[in-house]
Amino acid sequence: MEKFDKVHGVAAPMPLINIDTDMIIPKVHLKTIKRSGLGVVLFDEMRYHDHGGENEEFVLNKPAYRNTEILVAGDNFGCGSSREHAPWAIKDFGIKVVISTSFADIFFNNCFKNGILPIVVEEEHHAVLMEDAHKGENARMTVHLEDQQITTSDGVVIEFHVDPHRKHCLLNGLDDIGLTMEKDHHIDKFEDHASQARPWV
Amino acid sequence: MSPKTLYDKIWDAHVAHEADDGTCLLYIDRHLVHEVTSPQAFEGLRMAGRPVRAPEKTIAVPDHNVPTTADRVNGIENPESRIQVEALDKNAKDFGIHYYPVHDVRQGIVHIVGPEQGWTLPGMTVVCGDSHTATHGAFGALAHGIGTSEVEHVLATQTLIQKKSKNMKVEITGKLQPGVTAKDITLAVIGETGTAGGTGYVIEYCGEAIRDLSMEGRMTVCNMAIEGGARAGLIAPDETTYEYVKGRPHAPKGAQWEAALNWWKTLYTDEDAHFDKVITLRGEDIAPVVTWGTSPEDVLPITATVPQPEDFEGGKVEAARRSIEYMGLEAGQKLSDVEIDTVFIGSCTNGRIEDLRAAAEILKGKKIKDGMRAMVVPGSGLVRAQAEEEGLAEIFKEAGFEWRLAGCSMCLAMNPDQLQPGERCAATSNRNFEGRQGRGGRTHLLSPAMAAAAAITGRLTDVREMM
Numbered sequence: 046m047e048k049f050d051k052v053h054g055v056a057a058p059m060p061l062i063n064i065d066t067d068m069i070i071p072k073v074h075l076k077t078i079k080r081s082g083l084g085v086v087l088f089d090e091m092r093y094h095d096h097g098g099e100n101e102e103f104v105l106n107k108p109a110y111r112n113t114e115i116l117v118a119g120d121n122f123g124c125g126s127s128r129e130h131a132p133w134a135i136k137d138f139g140i141k142v143v144i145s146t147s148f149a150d151i152f153f154n155n156c157f158k159n160g161i162l163p164i165v166v167e168e169e170h171h172a173v174l175m176e177d178a179h180k181g182e183n184a185r186m187t188v189h190l191e192d193q194q195i196t197t198s199d200g201v202v203i204e205f206h207v208d209p210h211r212k213h214c215l216l217n218g219l220d221d222i223g224l225t226m227e228k229d230h231h232i233d234k235f236e237d238h239a240s241q242a243r244p245w246v
Numbered sequence: 247m248s249p250k251t252l253y254d255k256i257w258d259a260h261v262a263h264e265a266d267d268g269t270c271l272l273y274i275d276r277h278l279v280h281e282v283t284s285p286q287a288f289e290g291l292r293m294a295g296r297p298v299r300a301p302e303k304t305i306a307v308p309d310h311n312v313p314t315t316a317d318r319v320n321g322i323e324n325p326e327s328r329i330q331v332e333a334l335d336k337n338a339k340d341f342g343i344h345y346y347p348v349h350d351v352r353q354g355i356v357h358i359v360g361p362e363q364g365w366t367l368p369g370m371t372v373v374c375g376d377s378h379t380a381t382h383g384a385f386g387a388l389a390h391g392i393g394t395s396e397v398e399h400v401l402a403t404q405t406l407i408q409k410k411s412k413n414m415k416v417e418i419t420g421k422l423q424p425g426v427t428a429k430d431i432t433l434a435v436i437g438e439t440g441t442a443g444g445t446g447y448v449i450e451y452c453g454e455a456i457r458d459l460s461m462e463g464r465m466t467v468c469n470m471a472i473e474g475g476a477r478a479g480l481i482a483p484d485e486t487t488y489e490y491v492k493g494r495p496h497a498p499k500g501a502q503w504e505a506a507l508n509w510w511k512t513l514y515t516d517e518d519a520h521f522d523k524v525i526t527l528r529g530e531d532i533a534p535v536v537t538w539g540t541s542p543e544d545v546l547p548i549t550a551t552v553p554q555p556e557d558f559e560g561g562k563v564e565a566a567r568r569s570i571e572y573m574g575l576e577a578g579q580k581l582s583d584v585e586i587d588t589v590f591i592g593s594c595t596n597g598r599i600e601d602l603r604a605a606a607e608i609l610k611g612k613k614i615k616d617g618m619r620a621m622v623v624p625g626s627g628l629v630r631a632q633a634e635e636e637g638l639a640e641i642f643k644e645a646g647f648e649w650r651l652a653g654c655s656m657c658l659a660m661n662p663d664q665l666q667p668g669e670r671c672a673a674t675s676n677r678n679f680e681g682r683q684g685r686g687g688r689t690h691l692l693s694p695a696m697a698a699a700a701a702i703t704g705r706l707t708d709v710r711e712m713m
Contacts, residue, residue: 061568062561063441063541067679072660076311076326078285078333080394090681095667119561121442124475125679126658127377128283129393147442150477151377151391158395208409210269221395222294225403228263228271232299232405235262235273243259245498245506246275246303246370 047160048218049190052141054114056186057104058178064118065125066152070134083130084137105138109181115142115188117171117178122163123152132159142188144195146171157211158221162190170203177201190216249516251413252482253448256388256513260371262405271405275370276387278356279306279343279397281334282660283375287398288337297341299404304343305365308334309355310660312348314623314650319349327661341401354626354652357381357594361465362626364494368483368510373400378594378676380471384464385491386483386513388448391472411477412522414447415515418455420529425710427534427604428463429596429674429693431455432470434532437545438525444476447523450515451481455529461490462600469595470676473542482514536581536706537678537691539569544678548696548708552579572680573688574668581706584690588671589620589701590683591694592650593657596674597625599632601694606638608698608712614646615704621648621663623655647701659684672700 074086092103099106105113116135122145123131132155135143143156144164156163166174177197178184187196190212195203214221225232239246250258263271277300284306291298298304311327312318322328331348338345346353352363357378360366372382372389375397382389396406416435436443449471456467464481471479488507491497498506533547544566546553554577555567570577575584591597591605602624614620622642624630630652633639639649656663657675659682665671667686674697678689690706699707 060561060564062565063543065541065677065679067677067682071681071685072658075282075660076324076330078289078330080286090685095686119565121445121475124441125377125677127375127391127393129286129375129395132393147445149442149475150445151393155393155395158393208269209267210265210407221407222290222296222399222402225271225399225405225407229403231263231271232273232403236404239273243369243506243509245367245502 046218046220049141049160049162049215051187051189052114053187054185055110055112055182056115056117056174056178056184057110057113058175059104059116059118060175062119063121063124066123066128066131067125069123069131070128075128075130080133082137083134084139087134087138113140115144115186116140117174118143118145120146122148124149127151129155132156132161136161144174157215160215162188162215164195164205166203166205173197173201174203249519251515251519251521252386252450252480252513253388253413254519256369256371257410259369268409270408270410272371272408274373274400274404274406275303276360276365276372277304277400278360278372278374278379279304280310280356280374280376281308281330282310283394284337284397285330285333286394287401288341290398291401296402298343298401301342303404304401305360306334306338306343307346307353307356307359308348310654310658312653313661314653314655314663316651318651351627351631354629355594355597355654357469358597358625358629361385362494362628364491364497367491367497367506368487369513373406377472378469380479381465381469381594383468383471383479384461384481385487386480388478388480390478411448412446413520414444414449414476414523414525415521416449416451417453417524417526418451418529419453419526420455421458422455422529422532425534425695425713426532427693427695428459428466430532430535432467433535433537433542433545433691434527435525436470436474436542437535438527439474441473441541441543442475444471444474447476449476449479451479456481457484460600461486462598465598466595470542473676483510534693534696534709536696538573538575538581539566540572540678540680541565541569542676542678542691544569546581548581548706550581552577552581554578582708584706585704586670586672586690586700586706587617587619588665588669589618589697590656590671590673590675591621591697592623592625592655593675594625595676596694597623597629599629601674602629602633602638605694605698606641608695608709609645609702610641612645612702614701618646618701618704620646620701621650621656623650624652626652656683658682672697672706
């Protein structure tokens with residue numbers, strides 16, 4: 046996985062709450078057997094008209110936000126289906142950070158597996174960041190993972206929390222499976238014990 | 247020893263390794279797999295030259311993409327769907343995992359097949375690349391959805407990297423009123439907590455109204471724990487559970503059954519165990535409910551009216567305004583005046599035999615409204631066979647319903663069963679999101695009995711008027 050360090054880029058506002066993974070990527074695009082190429086259908090039903098063609102009103106279609114790297118989203122972002130196609134599409138579009146007041150559990154986990162940093166902030170900080178994201182091309186934020194800080198275009202600094210293990214994996218681009226396999230002997234030991242204790246499993 | 251919750255007990259029995267910061271390797275007893283969220287995971291294994299660590303604990307079945315019409319014996323017409331199902335056929339064979347292919351009578355929705363075949367047992371950890379894995383919590387199993395990267399992780403290591411969630415208790419006291427079902431309980435709970443209310447928690451459902459439910463009803467309740475944001479929902483196993491499990495193809499037998507039973511009987515929340523959050527609803531207060539909006543938290547009794555966006559606070563005002571517009575409703579409109587054109591009975595929420603019985607009970611000797619498109623999609627081939635044996639299929643067909651083959655179908659509309667823009671569906675499934683059942687389609691969630699009532703009258707209907 047690519048290493049994650051610092052992102053300095055345009056932040057786009059999506060204040061709607063409960064943006065679900067069906068909105069992020071509708072099921073018609075889940076029929077792929079690949080992980081790549083989904084950026085073009087990110088937010089498909091909001092981004093394009095029924096008859097095709099871009100919806101100019103949609104934030105990511107506005108000239109200022111076409112190169113968005115940071116999304117400031119409403120509460121409970123990523124709820125619903127477990128589809129990892131959602132973070133795949135977000136990453137493929139070029140978004141590396143999503144900021145909200147809360148995320149759905151499975152989506153939150155899926156982000157870290159794909160080099161995306163989901164950041165939970167308090168409501169008052171969220172309001173500051175949302176306002177900043179509304180500044181169009183001037184809405185350039187910096188997200189520094191090592192220091193766990195977001196800096197707005199005005200220089201306001203907001204600190205955030207991230208799980209130390211996940212931070213370590215993102216910073217170093219580490220693959221979970223490889224890390225777990227280093228603990229293989231623990232899994233062997235557990236299996237030996239469990240097969241005695243619960244042989245019917 | 248400090249008192250433990252049911253969740254604590256199952257968790258503790260499955261920790262293979264705990265790091266200093268509390269990050270655990272949680273051992274997985276059953277891994278269920280379907281065709282949509284697994285191809286990239288198997289591809290990852292191939293690229294890295296890794297085998298499936300425990301193929302005997304891995305069970306696959308195609309469900310999301312499969313057509314539910316009789317002509318599916320001729321193969322799947324949509325090329326992309328066909329490729330996904332064929333990929334699962336091949337992956338199951340290459341990696342040596344248990345498999346129920348499309349033409350097997352045991353095929354069906356993965357969350358219906360697992361319990362039906364006895365793969366799901368009390369005290370287990372169960373995962374699947376599907377958020378409705380929460381269903382299996384009805385057995386007192388810790389069960390939750392995972393993403394495709396985690397599917398690959400479980401295939402390779404039979405573990406997940408996890409941190410423990412908090413404990414929430416949802417108690418439903420007393421008895422349910424006539425016409426009120428497990429679906430109404432689970433929707434009413436989400437109406438109470440909101441779709442993010444369970445985030446960071448594992449819910450244990452308890453109380454007399456939960457105890458009184460059959461296993462089918464308990465699965466309906468746990469199925470929608472994810473819609474409340476919880477990682478998982480649990481119900482402690484009891485005689486109802488053991489009776490359901492006993493004799494199933496993959497349930498333990500003989501001395502192993504006795505040993506298993508001894509352990510299962512320890513799986514309950516100790517007195518005085520700590521819950522971080524407690525919600526209590528009175529069973530008597532729960533009415534037959536429907537959803538009016540585009541989030542499962544948009545729940546109201548069928549006797550209510552569409553709310554005003556201004557009734558809400560914060561971001562919900564805008565979300566409610568958007569929902570009402572999308573749904574083509576007017577604030578203040580009576581829910582029982584909302585006309586529908588489609589009825590869908592099925593899904594991992596309500597595609598089991600008891601659900602079909604409840605709907606057939608209302609439909610017996612009646613016809614659906616002229617022009618209504620109504621379909622029943624049994625949750626598995628075995629549910630379908632049983633419904634035919636019990637004469638339910640005839641009731642549905644005589645009423646005017648289409649009688650389909652098993653699959654996820656119109657719950658998420660990945661197969662040809664979809665709504666057209668503007669069509670309005672009374673659905674027994676679990677999500678009413680924008681576009682969920684087809685782009686521009688409108689979904690009202692409700693119980694199977696309520697869906698049957700709506701099919702007859704052509705509008706959202708209080709089933710109690712028909713009982």
